[in-house]
Amino acid sequence: MEKELSQKKRIATLTLDDGRQIELPIISGTLGPDVIDIHELGKVGLFTYDPAFFSTASCTSEITFIDGDAGLLYYRGYPIEQLAEKSDFLEVCYLLLNGQMPNAEQKSEFEHKMKSHSMVHDQLARFLNGFRRDAHPMAVMVGVVGALSAFYHDSLDINNPEHRDLAAMRLLGKVPTIAAMAYKYHNGYPFMYPANKFSYVENFLYMMFATPAEDYVPNPVLVRALERIFILHADHEQNASTSTVRLAGSSGANPFACVASGIAALWGPAHGGANEAALNMLEEIGDVSRVAEYVQGVKDKKYRLMGFGHRVYKNMDPRAAVMRETCHEVLKEQGLENDKLFKLAIELEKIALNDPYFIERRLYPNVDFYSGIVLRAIGIPTNMFTVIFAVARSIGWISQWKEMMSATDRKISRPRQLYVGAKRRDYPPLDER
Ligand code: ACO
Numbered sequence: 218m219e220k221e222l223s224q225k226k227r228i229a230t231l232t233l234d235d236g237r238q239i240e241l242p243i244i245s246g247t248l249g250p251d252v253i254d255i256h257e258l259g260k261v262g263l264f265t266y267d268p269a270f271f272s273t274a275s276c277t278s279e280i281t282f283i284d285g286d287a288g289l290l291y292y293r294g295y296p297i298e299q300l301a302e303k304s305d306f307l308e309v310c311y312l313l314l315n316g317q318m319p320n321a322e323q324k325s326e327f328e329h330k331m332k333s334h335s336m337v338h339d340q341l342a343r344f345l346n347g348f349r350r351d352a353h354p355m356a357v358m359v360g361v362v363g364a365l366s367a368f369y370h371d372s373l374d375i376n377n378p379e380h381r382d383l384a385a386m387r388l389l390g391k392v393p394t395i396a397a398m399a400y401k402y403h404n405g406y407p408f409m410y411p412a413n414k415f416s417y418v419e420n421f422l423y424m425m426f427a428t429p430a431e432d433y434v435p436n437p438v439l440v441r442a443l444e445r446i447f448i449l450h451a452d453h454e455q456n457a458s459t460s461t462v463r464l465a466g467s468s469g470a471n472p473f474a475c476v477a478s479g480i481a482a483l484w485g486p487a488h489g490g491a492n493e494a495a496l497n498m499l500e501e502i503g504d505v506s507r508v509a510e511y512v513q514g515v516k517d518k519k520y521r522l523m524g525f526g527h528r529v530y531k532n533m534d535p536r537a538a539v540m541r542e543t544c545h546e547v548l549k550e551q552g553l554e555n556d557k558l559f560k561l562a563i564e565l566e567k568i569a570l571n572d573p574y575f576i577e578r579r580l581y582p583n584v585d586f587y588s589g590i591v592l593r594a595i596g597i598p599t600n601m602f603t604v605i606f607a608v609a610r611s612i613g614w615i616s617q618w619k620e621m622m623s624a625t626d627r628k629i630s631r632p633r634q635l636y637v638g639a640k641r642r643d644y645p646p647l648d649e650r
Contacts, residue, residue, distance in 0.1 A: 229253050237261075248282050248291075264633045271528075274455075275630070276463065280313060280616055281454040288532035288581075292452060293317070301539045306447040306609075307331065307417050313452055313616040314385055328417075334390025335411035335420070338368050341395075345402045354399040354604045355484045361395050362388075363477030375469060381622055384472045385615045392611045393417070396604045397424030403600075418444045421608070426596065438550040439595050442543050443605075446591065449536040449584055450606050452613030458482040458489065462614040463621050467630040472618055479614045480607050486523070489606040493599050495524030496589035499558045499565075508564050516574045524586030525569060526578070536584035544587045547594045559590050 227243040239261060242254040252274045255265050267273045282291040290297040293312050300309055311319045311327045319327055344364050348357050369387060374380045394411055401408050401424075409424045419435040422443065427433035453459070462479035466472065483489035498520075502511045515522045527534055548556050566582055569575045592602050621627060 227251075239263075246277070249284065259633070264635070266635050270460075275460060276455065276621065278454065278617065278620060279316065280620060281452045281613070283454055283529050285527070285529035285531050288530060288535050290453070290535050297449065297535050298539060301445050301448050304448065305416070305418075306444050306451070309448050309451050310389060310612040313612050314382075314619065330386050331390050331417070332411075332413040334387045335394055335413065337391050337394050337398075341365075341368065342398070342408065345398055348402065350403060350405065352403070354396070354403055354601055355480065355490075355607070357399040357402070358396065358604055358607055359477050359480050359484070361399070362392065362480055363474055365391065365473035366471040366477075369473075373471065375472065375622055378623065381472070381619050385612075385619055388473065388476060388611050388615050392608050393421040394424060396601075396608045397421060399604060400425055400598075400601055416440070418447060422595075436550070438546060442547045442591055443595060445539060445543050446588055446605065447609040449539060449588075450609035452610070452616065455617075456488065457485075458610065459614055459617050462618055464630045466618045466621055467627065469629075472615065475618055476611060476614050479610070483607055483610065484603055489603045489610070491523055491583070492585035492589040492592070492606065493602040495585050496558070496593060496599055496602070498523045499561050499589075502561060502565070504557075505561055505564050508561065508568055512565070512568055512572065516572070522565070522569060522575075522580070524589070525575070525582055526580040527583045530581060530583065531579035533581045534583040537582045537586055540584055540587040540591065541582075544591050544594075547591050551594050553594055556590070556594070558593075562586065562590060 228240045229243050231239040231241060233239070239258070241258070243251050244254050245251050258265065265273075280293060282294070283289065292300060292309060293316055295312070295318075300312075304312075307328055308319060308324060310331075311324065341361065341364065344361050345357065348360070365387070369384070375384075398408050407429055409427050409429070411420055412423055413420070415423055415435065418440050422435055422440065423433050455463070458479040461482040462475045465475040465478045486494045502508060512522070514520060544559060548554055548559055553559070566586065569580070569582075575581075589599070589602055592605060593599070597605060
C-alpha cells in the first residue's frame with residue numbers, strides 16, 4: 218500500500234502475517250522507477266531476499282541511466298546514439314569521470330594528461346614474461362592490471378580526491394598498453410611502445426598491429442568503428458563487473474586491484490565473454506541452412522543463443538542497433554560485404570525476432586551479437602574480444618569507483634543471506650561419523 222504524505226515524502230507500508238506494519242520510504246530518482254528504501258529493515262530482524270539482484274538498487278549513481286523496456290541508454294543524460302555518432306571515446310571518458318562535457322581547453326588538457334600516462338613501468342613487462350604464451354589474454358589482464366597496484370605508491374591515498382583522479386588517468390592511459398602487450402606476448406611479437414602522435418584509439422590499433430620494421434598508418438574507418446565499440450561499452454550502470462568493482466572498493470581496497478576484480482567478473486560468457494561466445498556460435502552454425510535447426514536446439518534448451526537477451530533490456534539493446542550499422546561500414550571497407558558470418562547473423566536475428574520463444578521472453582540482440590563480427594573484420598582475434606571490452610569498460614569502472622569513494626556516507630558493502638543449511642549440532646567424535 219502506498220500513501221502520499223507530501224510531494225517530497227512518500228511511504229510504502231509492509232504488512233507482515235503477524236499483523237506488524239512497517240513503513241518504508243519511497244525514493245524517486247531523476248529518471249527510472251522509484252525505489253523502496255529497505256535499509257533499516259534489518260533493525261526489526263528482517264531481510265529482503267533477492268538473489269541475483271533482479272529488483273535491488275545497490276547504490277545511487279549519477280553516471281548512467283538505462284530504461285530496459287524502452288531500450289534507452291544515457292551517459293550523464295546524453296543518449297548513447299548521439300555520443301556514438303558525434304563524440305569520441307576520450308570525450309566520453311571525460312564525461313563519465315567528471316559529469317559534464319569538456320570544453321575545448323579541458324578536452325585537450327585531458328588528452329594530454331592521459332597520454333602522459335600511456336607508458337607502463339618497464340618492470341611490468343616481466344609480469345607478462347611469467348605467463349605461458351598460450352594463456353588466455355583475459356587471464357593476463359586480470360594479473361597485470363592487478364599488478365599495477367604494486368607500482369603506484371605515490372598515489373595510494375584513496376581518500377584524497379587528487380589521488381583518485383590520478384589513479385583514473387593512470388588506468389585510462391595504461392590499460393590499452395597492457396592489452397596490446399597481452400596480444401603481442403601471446404603471439405611472440407615485440408611490444409610496441411605507445412605513440413602519442415596518435416589518438417587514443419589509433420594508438421591502441423598501432424600498439425596491436427604495428428611492428429618495429431614497418432610504418433603504420435591507421436585506417437580511419439576501422440578507427441571510427443573501434444571508437445564506437447569503446448563508446449558503446451564504456452559504462453552500463455550496475456552490471457556484474459561494475460558491481461564487483463564497487464563491492465571490492467567499498468572495503469577501501471586499491472583501485473587497480475578493484476578493477477582487476479571487475480575484469481575477472483567481465484570474463485564470464487554471460488557477461489563480457491558473450492561477444493567471443495557469439496562469434497564461436499556463428500562459426501559452429503557455419504551455414505545459413507543450419508540456422509533453423511540451431512534455433513530449435515535453443516528452444517529445446519540445449520544451449521543459449523549467445524549475444525541475445527539481457528537482464529535489463531527487454532527491447533532492442535540501443536547499442537546493438539549502432540553496432541549493426543558499424544558492421545556494414547567495416548565489412549564494406551574490408552571488402553567483406555559477402556561475409557558468411559554476417560549473413561548468418563542477420564538470418565539468425567530475423568528468425569529469432571519472429572519466433573514466439575524469443576518474443577514471449579522478450580529476447581533481443583544485445584551489443585555483443587554484432588560486435589564480434591566487427592572486431593574480427595578489424596583483425597582482432599577472438600580471444601582478444603573480451604579484452605577490448607575490458608579496455609573500454611575501464612573508464613566506467615573507475616568512474617563508478619570514484620563516485621562511490623567521493624560519497625561522504627560510504628560504507629562497506631555486506632549483503633546478508635537466507636540460511637538454509639544445518640541447524641545447530643554437536644561436533645561428533647571421528648569414530649562416530
Ligand atoms: N537464448 C535462449 N534463451 C534465453 C537466452 C538466450 N540467450 N537468454 C535468456 N533465455 C531464456 C531463459 O532460458 C529463460 O527461459 P525460461 O523462462 O523458459 O526458463 C528466460 O529466457 C529468462 O532467462 P534468464 O536466464 O532468467 O534471464 P537473465 O536476466 O538471468 O539472463 C543473460 C540474462 C545472462 C544475459 C541471458 O539472456 C543470456 O545468457 N544471454 C546470452 C549471453 C549473452 O549474450 N550475454 C551478454 C549480455 S550483454 C553484456 O554483458 C554486454
